[in-house]
Structure formats: structure tokens, C-alpha cells
Amino acid sequence: MKRILIWLCVVGLGAAPAWGQDSPRLQKLQPTVGLASNTVQELASAGDSLWAGPLLTVYTEEDERLFAPDDPVVQRRLEEGSNVVLSLAAGGERRGAPALWAGLAFDAGGNTTGAGGFLVSTNGGASFTERPAPLDDPSDSTVTYGTSTLPAVPITQEAGSPPRDLAIEPQADTVWAAGGRSGLRRWTAQNSTWTRSVLPPDTSTRIDPSTPTDFLVAPPLDDGRGSQNHRALSVLVDETGTVWAGTAAGLNRSRPDEVAPSGARAWRLFRPDGTPNSLPGQVVFGLTEQPRPNARNPVWVATLRADGGSVLQRSGLAVTPDGGETFRQPLIGVQVNDVAARRTRVYAATEDGLFVSGTQGETWRTVEEVVLAEADQAFPGTITARAVEVTPTALWVGTTEGLLRLNRADEPRLLAEGREAPPPEWQLFRTEVPVSPDAPTEQVPDVETYAYPNPFAPSRDGAVRIVYDVPQPQTVKVSIYDFGMNRVRTLEEQEPAGQQEIVWDGTDASGLRLPTGTYLYTVEVGGTTVRGKILLAN
Template identity: 45%
Template sequence: MTCSLFSVSRVLGDAAASRFWAWAVLIVVGLVAPVQAQTPPDAALQPVPGPASNVVQVLEAQGDSLWIGPNLALTTDGGTSFREAEAPALQDDDNVVFAVDVRTDLPGSSLVAAGLAFDANGQSAAGGFLLSRDGGETFRFEPPALDAGQDTTITYGINTLSARPIVQEAGSAPQGLATSASGDTLWLAAGQAGIRYSTNDGASWQRVVLPPDTLNAINPDTAYDFPIAPAGDQSGFFNHIGSSVLVDASGTVWAGTAGGLNRSTPNDRTNSGARAWQRFTYTGTPNGLTGNNVVRITEQVRPNAPNALWMITWPVNTEPGQQQRFGVTRTTNNGASFTQTLVDERIFDLAFDDERVYAAGDNGLFISEDDGATWTATRRFALPSGAYHRPDAGVRAVTTTRNAVWVGTTDGLLRSTDRGLTWQLFRASAPLDPDTPGGRSVDTYAYPNPFTPSADRVVRIRYARDEPGTTRVRILDFSMQRVRTLRSEGDASGEQELVWDGTDESGLRLPNGTYFYEVETDRGSARGKILLID
């Protein structure tokens, strides 16, 4: 996924680096035995009321487990309950989750790996990693995958190549994570830091040598003299800027960069561990990539046909006359040929439900039943009565669990259990019940606040009832004159909401300013304030 966002604590980084085993002496019936005492984990899952943000740009699922950014939240029961990683790296710093990989099918462990990022003056920066081997119950923090200043050469087979060390967090945010089938290797796409891998759960990382922009293949047994450096200086290459990574079911590693798609099969690995790579690029024909920036790679498992590889490909027009375009590129034969679909659509994420394909993009949620030959698109999601989702909200992420499809938008998290016919909406909220874990309780609140009618369409007023009945909300101006009354007949018990569009009883848009509201339920009256700015 591609986005930009927030600094990792140097104290936490030092603490993570100083983990050690402490030994104690236990005397049991005259036997002295060593006991291992581990440093406490850097994060653990705690109950929360729901998603941490209404802007959901990262989703990752396996089985019934759904992991959600920008904080690392988990639901395993279809959204009935949520838990979130209580991590200093997320709570005390400005980090958000940029990439997640989940593998619950590994021998002896269940891996959850989250790449963190922060905003460095408008540029996404590496914030480290949270890694778990117990399915996310506890996490360990590891610092960003950066170089030391003296890392100026890399051995590649018979070659010793010069390298520009990547020592700055800015520009090296984790764009993608992938795990090998055995679970012993974690792969990373990290922007300026390129493609890297770790065999010790992120404690250290190895930089991967990919072809320069001038070559379409490299082999560790062939002599070369090119530098390892991302584009940005005179000797750098777009193919050394990491955008995405995938390890497919056959064990083939696919690395997406700003310079194309790179493939290394299990047979391309030498005894020394170095890999040969084949590079695929934009060709200007319908049989190649739509663009050279491969921002996402996903594998569609097809029981009755070879698995399909789908890539989100964006333009990087680095040469005069190029016509690279946004779109999706697909191969079913390991890169021997490609087909294009959704050309000129900026897509952010892909997911699959057997033969059905979902694509999250600027213009909504796209669905195809015929391998991308045709698509239907929607921006309006059928919700229960009283729920509202902005039709202009961006669709940024999509994934599937066993019985549902989930969609992350800029106006909440959506879930459908009937293949997109109807939807349930989840939004970030403060608990209205004092016994609800995870935050400060309130009697009522309104969001978004401040409220901009031209952009937000409506402001939602949240409240709770003990018994079913009618709810009334009065909107008052700064002089405490009533300008609008909202009513909801037949409210159920529990948390509810009413929406206001910023108009008076006549439907006229009200001027900017401070407005007060009063909610009347069976619990009594509760009051709040809304700032209207347009």
C-alpha cells in the first residue's frame, strides 16, 4: 500500500536492541536449574470499542482474523469486538501502520508483522516494526531496516558492488511485507531502502541486489559494475526503489519497484544464497505493465487453474514520449505474458473471493466475475436504515475473511456477508458506556467536528438509549435559538446516531459558527457543541 504519515522513539529503539536473556537459579529438591526470564513484550492486544480511525487504508486478513490500520487493531468475530496493540511505538510516537503481513498457517507459529511509518515534513519515513510469533497476542519492536554509514559495498555472487548506504528514515517507509512459506524469511519493500529480507524476525536486514534500470536480468555468476542506489542522485536507479513484495505459493519471490516487476524463482537461488532476477517493465503495448511503479502484488488462488498474479501498476514517466498509465496488470503464466485491466483507474488494493475479484480505487469499489474483463463499480453502499456513508469517500483497502468482504474507506470500515449486496459500517467512536474499555466515556459526541458541510455532507451525533423509543435532538445557534429539530422514531436500545446536514428547518444552509445540540432520550438530556466551518 502507498500512503504517507508519522517518529519512532530512539529510547524504544535502544531498548529493543538491548533485549537479553536473564538467568535465575531455581532450587527444587536439591536440583539447580536455569530459568529463562524474557524482557516483557513491547506490545500486547487490549480491548477497544472499535477502529482507531475513520480513515482505513490498511487491511490484512487470514481465516477469520482481520487486522486494521492505522493502529494495529484485530477482530476475529466479524466486528462484534475489537482488540488493539497497546504499543509505545504507536501510542507515544507519531507512527501508524503502513504495511501488514499475517501468516497463521506456519509450522509451529502464527506470524503477524507490521511495518510502521511517520510523517517527516510530508515524506513517509521508516518507523520500525512490530512482530509477533503468537498470532498477535504479544509484539516485539524492532528498529527500521536502515544501513550503517560504512555499508558502502555489497557482495553479489562473484561481484563486490558499490552501494549508497540508506541511513535516513525519510523515504524508507515499509511499503510491503511478505513471508516465505516456511516462515523463516521476512521480505520487505522499503522505498529508498529498496528490497530487503530478514532471517531473524527483523533484528537485522540484508539488502537485495536487483537489476539496474539498464538491465532486464542479472545473475550472481556474471560480472557487473553498477552501483546499488535508488534514483535521486546521478547514479541511482528506479528499480532500486522498493514498492511491493510477494512470495507466491511456488516459493517465487516477486519484487515490485518504481522500475518494474522483478522475479526470482526457487531455481534462481545459488548455493551462496544470492538470487538471479528477471525484470519486466512497461513496453507501451497491451501485453506489458500499464506502468513501471508496481505498488501492490497479490496472488489469486484458483483451484481449477494456475494461480493468477495481479499487480497494481502506476505510471513513472521517466523518458520523453512514454505513455505509462494507472491500471492493473495480470499474469497467469509466471510472467510469460501479461494482460491489462482497469486502465486509467488509480487502484490501491486488490482482494479475491474464489473467482470474484475486488479492487479498491479512487472511483469506488470495483468487482469482476470474469478475470477482469468487465467490472461493476459502486460508491454507494447499501446500509441499514439510519446509517450514512459519504458517497464521495475514497475507497483505499479491501480484503476478504472466510465469510465476508471488508472495505477500508476515508469514512469508516465496511463489511458485507452477502458479496456486496448489503453492508455494515464501523466507525471510530468514544465509548458512551462507562463500563466500555478502551477510552474516556462521554454522554454524547458529534463527528466530524469541526464540521464542513460541503466536504463532510453530514455531522453524526452519537448517543445511547437504555430502552427502545423516540429520540429528539435540538440544534441551537450561539444565541441559544433553536434552528433545527431532529427526531428518530423507534430507536433500539444501545448506541445510536442521528445525522445533521448543517441546514435549518427550511433546508437553508446555516452560517459558519458554533452550534449547540441537546439530545433527549430515556436516559435524560445530554448536550454538546458543533463548530460549523465551510
């Protein structure tokens, strides 16, 4: 799904049991005063619990607060390491608790993200284990597909193979991963291993394991070989057991009755054809199932126009209400980052705000600005929505400026028109660490300034925010230095009194992106100078 800033949607299925303060799970979760990062890129729900990335935070409706996993594996991989959560899937049940899979990515050089493996919990987040990235052995030069033995290029490098999307089957004994260059992979609890799924090559729209075939199983290679359809970006298992796989070449479908005894699947590839009855764009990076009573659940498909693709392609949203028999295009010309749905409403997270439809996409309302319930909070600017999710009691929107929550009872007001319907009030969760607190604690340390997110990756986060306290209205000067104490950037703002923040995009005074490294900064305010450090990862 493009750069790391375009995020995928996995809507968790299955209900989670209620968890009280004395439950084993909450004994393993630590209350937290805010998010670890205000760029919320991933959301997944299980029952009334909502999990958020990129550094794993969970909100429980019963307790009405945020928690962070108190697990050494999570702390080592996320808090102390350079990994971030690129994909999340919650749902299914094993041993009476929902499963949670978090797909990790890390900087493998430049703007390329690498496969960081997985964090897995089978008890609702009480504890986690690690699983390695599903890569191949160098000797894996063939793949068995039904009656055929196909040549294959083994994917042995983490670069370009992060887990971009995940899907958990209802019993949590099978997990699917869309891994970019590593393609579509399937994990089963029975074998505790990953297998490579064979999708159609770019030259075909159907394959069947009972029919002999011959093609190379590989993503696009430098020598021109390989298939865009073997670069997997999204995956979904719907209510019927049908597996949907979005790739850089279109949308693949495999139904439950199309599975051979060996486990190999027949696939049908859907591509855009320039008509309103197909996909708008070729790159399929988001898939969501909508629960509908007395009918088959529609599948919503977020697409992008492929670079160099047909001029007939456009970014937008498609939906198939009948398992792929027909498609329509309810939202065109908009970059949709994520989709979530209830029985009667559909929500699309876009670069231009939150789109809401109560008519199955026939008409849409756009939410560009929000009214906050807390008078002392302010939402900076319009919504840039990266992720959206629903729980039984709330609507959640992940943005570049924090996590928004709206009570379910207030959701219909998003569609209301006229002055008689005032806008609903949202709850905002952000990084909440005060500077120079009156009563420092382990969770709220005594610091005069800090920066978040830190480490800061411009390709993922967009900007880093430097926080400080202003005793009275005045001009604040922030200077940023490289590790050799050469000043690379100066920022100035006229600030009111109170806790304030200034934004830095990781560039120098001439607008050039700075290299990876440690940067020091000073804040000159109130006749004093305070200092901090930023880890920049390009």
C-alpha cells in the same frame, strides 16, 4: 507507493486455528466499540481473523466483534506515539499460530514518511515485540552480489524509507520488506537480521549472480546517480516460491531455481512497452496472488503512470497467469489502490469505488454506493476504497469512511444484474464513541465532544471529524483556534437532532494548510459551548 494515502496489499497465506473466548490470544485482546480511525488504509487476513490499520484492530469471525491488542508495546508505539501502520502481513505459522508483521511509519518532516520499524507477533496477536527499521551502517558502502562486489550508498536515514509492503513466507521464517529508498530487504529467523537484496539497475532488465557485473546500488540521488528500480514499493512471494518485487521502475521476478548457494538471486525486470501485453504503468505498488485450482496462481499487479514517464503509460491493473511469461491489462485508466481475489472473483479497491470481476478481468461491475444492514447507520457519500481483503467468510473493504464487511454468501450479488437482484447489505464499522453517554465506562468515557482521527495528518487522513450532540434541529457553529487562541477557521452547519459531526481539512479560512501543532476548537450548540483539542501533524 506514492504518498501515504495510497496503500499496499498483502494477502495473508495459511490458515489460523480457531480462537475461543478462553484462548490465550483473546485474553490478551480487549474488546473495542469501534475503529480507532475511520480511514482504513491496511488490511491483512489470517484464517477467519482480519487485521486493520492504521492503529491495529482485529475482527474475529468466531466472536463477531472487534478487538484491540492489549500490549504495552503496541500502546506505546501507536496509541501514545506518532506512528501509524503503513503495511501489514499476516500468515505463515510459527508454534501453531499465525504470524503478524506491522510496518510502521512516522512523520519525518513535511509530507515525507519515515521508517518506524516493525511490530511483530508470532502468536496471532497475543503479544508483540519491536524490531528496528532495516537501515544500513554508514560504513556499508559495498554489497556482495555473487562474484561481484558492487558500490552502494548506505541508507542510514528513516526519511523516505518506511516499510511500504511486507510478505511472509509460509513457515514465517523469512519476511520480505519493500522499503522505498531502502530498497528490497530480506529477514530470516535463523539470523534475525535484514539483508539488502540487489535488483537490476535501470539500465538492465536481467542480472545473475554468476555473471560479473558493475553498477551502483542506490535509489535515485540528488546528483543524478542511482536507480528507480532500487526504490521498492511492493513485494509478494507466490505459491511456487517465486519472489515478485514492485518498484518505481517496474516489476522484478526471481524464481526459486534462480538462487545461488550464497543466497543471491537472479532477477528479471518487466517494464511497460506501450503494448497490451506488458505492464500499463511503470510504478508497481500492489501485488496479489489469486488462488486457482488446477493451474498456476495468477499474479495481479497494480500500477501507476510514472511522473514524467512515457505518454504510453497509464494507471491500471495487469495480470500474469503464467508466472511472467505473458501479461494482459484487464483494467486501464483507473487508480487501483489494492487488489484481493478468490478463485472466481477479483476485487479492486479504487478511488472511484470497488470494482468486481467474475470473468478474470474481462468485464467489471462498479460498486460506488452501499446499502447498510443497520437502519440507523448511514454511509456518507460514495466509496473511496483504500484497501480490500477476503477471509473465508467475508469480503472486506477499507474506505475513508470506515470498514465495510459483506458476507461471502452475498458476494455473487455484486455481479448480479436487473431489478430481480436487490443489492446486498453491508456491515459498517466506524469510530463509535457516543458523546455524553448515559452510562460512562473506561471504553466509553463521558465526553461532550471529540475529534477523530486525533492526531490528525491531512496527508494521511484527508480530514478530521468533530463530533457533538445536537438537542434539536439548529445551526451549529464550530470555531478552530491555534495555540495562541487566534481563530483560524469557522465552520457552520444546519444540523438535525442527534449525534452529528462536522469535517475540517486542516486549512485556514483562506484555504492554506496550517502548520503542525495543537489546535483548540469550540462547538456552539443548544445555547452552550463545548470544547476540544486536535493535534495536527503536517
